[in-house]
Structures are given as structure tokens and as C-alpha cells.
Amino acid sequence: KLVNEIDDFGAGFRKPTYKDLLVIKMVKWPYYLGSATLWWSKYGIRRMRKLELNAEEREVLTKNAVGEVAWAASSDEERATMVTLELWVSDNLVEWREEQDMKREGLSANKRKQIKKLRKKGSGGDYGNDDDLHLD
Numbered sequence: 001k002l003v004n005e006i007d008d009f010g011a012g013f014r015k016p017t018y019k020d021l022l023v024i025k026m027v028k029w030p031y032y033l034g035s036a037t038l039w040w041s042k043y044g045i046r047r048m049r050k051l052e053l054n055a056e057e058r059e060v061l062t063k064n065a066v067g068e069v070a071w072a073a074s075s076d077e078e079r080a081t082m083v084t085l086e087l088w089v090s091d092n093l094v095e096w097r098e099e100q101d102m103k104r105e106g107l108s109a110n111k112r113k114q115i116k117k118l119r120k121k122g123s124g125g126d127y128g129n130d131d132d133l134h135l136d
Helices: 023-046 055-066 068-071 076-084 090-104 109-119
Strands: 008-010
Touching: 023 055, 055 068, 055 076, 055 090
Parallel strands: none
Antiparallel strands: none
């Protein structure tokens, strides 16, 4: 009975709707396949012509890189920041994910900067280990 009263269960779970039916998804599938093929074809042609990425391409590439869940969970400001960080480049994405992990663990901005410096120097290490960090 309680399940029928709750619409959103949190953590991305919600009550199913008619849009979740397999038949509905199968009917929409050719449209999504065609539009994705068209988009990637245009993108490929622009890459061959060595044209600069436009705003739509940057947004789509960033959304693909960070994932649908992270993209949907972020605000418009965070999305704009993600696009400017060029997260479709592998190195930038790895650095961004490490930064997000450190934020999740509650590390201070000063400590995160020190960890970045240590990694760039090549010492790497576990950022949970405080032995290498000396805060001034």
C-alpha cells in the first residue's frame, strides 16, 4: 500500500509508467537509432574537415564521457563547468573523476591541491594516506 503512495523512491528509482513498457521502447528504437546515426555522421564529417567543435558537440561528448546519471544529477552551472573542462579528453576525465572522488570523501581544497602536486611529481600514492601530506 505504501508503494502505491510514493512516486519517487530516490536514488533514481521511481514508479514505472507506460513509457517503461518494452513495446513502447521498441517502437521508439528506430527513431533513436536513426537520429544517433545522423548525429555521429555529421560529427565524423566535421572531424574529417577539421572544423572546431560546436557547442552541441561539446555538450554531447561531455554527456557521453561523464555518463547519463552524473549529467542528469548536475545543475546547469555544473554542466557548463564540465563542458569547459573538455572531459571527452581521457586525461581530463580521469583528473575530474579523481577530483569528484576526493570531494565525496570530504577532503579539503588545500589537501586536494597537495595530492594533485604529489601525483604530478610522480609519487602517486593513496590520497587517503596522510603520511605524505604536510599541511602548512
